[in-house]
Amino acid sequence: MDFLDKLVLPQSLEHIALLHYMATIVLFLFVPFLSLVLGGSIISFYFKRKGLREPNDHFILFSKQVIEYTTFTKGAGVTLGVVPLVALILIYAQILHNLKLLTVSLFVVALILIIVGLIFIYTYRYSWVFKSFLSSVKFDERENEFTTFANNVARVNRKSGYWGIIFLLLGSYFFIGGINLALNPSDWDATGILYLLTSFSVFVKWLHFFTAALSLTGAFLLFIFFFWEGGKEIADQKYKAFIKKTGLAITLFFALFQPLLLLINLIALPSIALSSSVFGFVVISLFAVFWVFHLLYAMLKNSELRYSGMVFLLLVVASLTLIISEQASFRNVTKTQALVLSAEYAVTLKELKGEPMGITAISGADIFNGRCSACHKFDQKLVGPPYKETLSKYNGDVDKLAAFVLNPTKINPAYPPMPNQGLKPAEAKAIAKYILEEVKKYK
Ligand code: HEC
Structure with missing residues (x-):
């Protein structure tokens, strides 16, 4: 349907x-x-x-x-x-x-x-x-x-x-x-x-x-x-x-x-x-x-x-x-x-109102705090899986990870699909770089 x-x-x-x-x-x-x-x-x-x-x-x-x-x-x-x-x-x-x-x-x-x-x-x-x-x-x-x-x-x-x-x-x-x-x-x-x-x-x-x-x-x-x-x-x-x-x-x-x-x-x-x-x-x-x-x-x-x-x-x-x-x-x-839908709803609402997404500088840390941390932690499961568990397969490949963030696909059946965060390519790259760097601290 x-x-x-x-x-x-x-x-x-x-x-x-x-x-x-x-x-x-x-x-x-x-x-x-x-x-x-x-x-x-x-x-x-x-x-x-x-x-x-x-x-x-x-x-x-x-x-x-x-x-x-x-x-x-x-x-x-x-x-x-x-x-x-x-x-x-x-x-x-x-x-x-x-x-x-x-x-x-x-x-x-x-x-x-x-x-x-x-x-x-x-x-x-x-x-x-x-x-x-x-x-x-x-x-x-x-x-x-x-x-x-x-x-x-x-x-x-x-x-x-x-x-x-x-x-x-x-x-x-x-x-x-x-x-x-x-x-x-x-x-x-x-x-x-x-x-x-x-x-x-x-x-x-x-x-x-x-x-x-x-x-x-x-x-x-x-x-x-x-x-x-x-x-x-x-x-x-x-x-x-x-x-x-x-x-x-x-x-x-x-x-x-x-x-x-x-x-x-x-x-x-x-x-x-x-x-x-x-x-x-x-x-x-x-x-x-x-x-x-x-x-x-x-x-x-x-x-x-x-x-x-x-x-x-x-x-x-x-x-x-x-x-x-x-x-x-x-x-x-x-x-x-329900959490995923309401997160998507917030994005849709902002888009409808024509508001900026609340990201001024392209700083990976800001994007993480503003857009990802509601669902992700590095070492714990929230709505999404902990980065510690999912990022190793990207092998430090910033572009590959940025591609996922720009266009999330369904991966793990134990989780709901990740909603698209509506980032621009440069922002996706910045956040990808940031989390790949940060996750090293959790090894
Ligand atoms: C509304 C909740 C939510 C938000 C916000 C969110 N994610 Fe996710 N994310 C998920 C869920 C749920 C999954 C698991 C999807 C799956 O396995 O199909 C996921 C999976 C991932 C994965 C693992 C992909 C893989 O290959 O296994 C990465 C990396 C990721 N998210 C990065 C991000 C980044 C970066 C942001 C911020 C720009 C973000 N997420 C924002 C819910 C969210």
Whole structure:
């Protein structure tokens, strides 16, 4: 996504902090929505197939209601699905500016797959309306235009549900792959789809998302059927019992995976991603999940339905705290990158204002103090590597070093790329001479 990278400008530290908050908010909208649509499609499709094989009206009715409730309205697909993901792509492009990792590209592929998936799923949803309307009309079975039409609708319904699920699953995999890659600097030079296929941590993270999505959807169904606005009017007691049993089973079964997957994901994080706030939010999330177990147990034992609201709320809290924790790790991982960007930002700002770069005499020492010392020491690692370690390979060659300073290239994967300092050739030569001379004192 080179063109996106060229589009964005370096940002100040305050701006980057703001971008992280925006990413959190955008994820608050997007992740629960994607979870419900994906979970709802799978549950609906499963019960539709079951309903076609077994003569039980409950399955078909349930399938139809599930997809109707979990996809809200057509507009939700755009406002909660597409728009947030586009915003996320722009935010990540800014934060990861110049790093050349694949995250933004993976997000773009995810966006395309998810848009296609949503189109299929909304087709699936609306073809249900037709399908039930047509099946309520009684008509002559022979060569009838209606019969053909009804068959077509049934086929669209079947195919769109199937393909919608496939595309959403793929889209979510690319999305999670992008999120995971951004958290693991050791994989930043990974290229292509191979990363997705071979990374175990992507798989576990996706599995975590997938199981959490189904658990959340189960809880959402209990919430919608039995809690929201006093619950739906369900005259058929058998159907009511069926919904309750199914909703509880889905919520509980998939919630059981959460603590373990959450811990594996935490362990898989590189140490630079960890901080007390990362742990703190994970603990809150775990706490919410255990509380959910407790309430589900009470619901199973006493046939209580009034906890439905609380279970759903707690699972939402569990998801949101995980999102906050994930953004905190992302922030930790990109701390140096943020410094690099803000240093570039300062340069860009001066250039825009047409100010001199603050260097009057071409003195190597002044340039070092004014332009390099923020990131470099001779004997210690700061943002950049210590000169003691990097300068020996230049063998005292002033021109070669000046060429690097004038046009820094990516060298060591353990560091972010060095931003261009915008020096003039004479200045680059002066600073090169100066540091090559100074570094001898540190042998
Ligand atoms: C914003 C931070 C930053 C500033 C300012 C900065 N550098 Fe760097 N520098 C880095 C980073 C990060 C690297 C490591 C780049 C890499 O390995 O890809 C680096 C690497 C280097 C290297 C090692 C190159 C090599 O061959 O391994 C030299 C030499 C260097 N910088 C000189 C300078 C000089 C001279 C200045 C001042 C004119 C300067 N840097 C200003 C961040 C900075």
